[in-house]
Amino acid sequence: MLKSDLISKISEDNPHLFQKDAERIVNTIFSEIIDAMASGQRVELRGFGVFTPKKYEARIGRNPRTGESVEVEAKYIPRFKIGKPLLHRLNGKG
Template sequence: MTKSELIQRLAERNPHLYQRDIEKIVGTIFDEITEALARGDRVELRGFGAFSIKKRDARTGRNPRTGESVDVGEKCIPFFKTGKQLRERLNTD
């Protein structure tokens, strides 16, 4: 599901709200999650999951085209861990 599909589905389920307001709400939520992660904070949405940052150490990689060794610097990677309720809902038989 894309962001625009999410907005469209929310608009269909909430006909009393304007679509432009839903776009602002969804955008604000995503912006707040992004800003919190950029600060190094953890974002937890109970029942859904938690967003956090994992650091990858610097390492020596390999250029797949030439086989030459390349130094890869340290970087931060966003990480998502599903919540218990979401995991249970996905794995119902």
């Protein structure tokens, strides 16, 4: 599903909303999730899952083409842990 599909679905399911309003709602939700994770917070969406920023420390890596050692900077990677209701739905148990 694309973001535009989600916006269309929300505006179809809520005829009192204009498509522009549905787009603003989706953009606001995504923006808040991004802002929370950027500040190091975890984001929990009950029944869906939990997004957490995970820090990877700096390390010495290897360039696969040349075999040369390269320095890899510390970075944060978003992690997602699926919620039970979503897991059961994906596996046909609910």
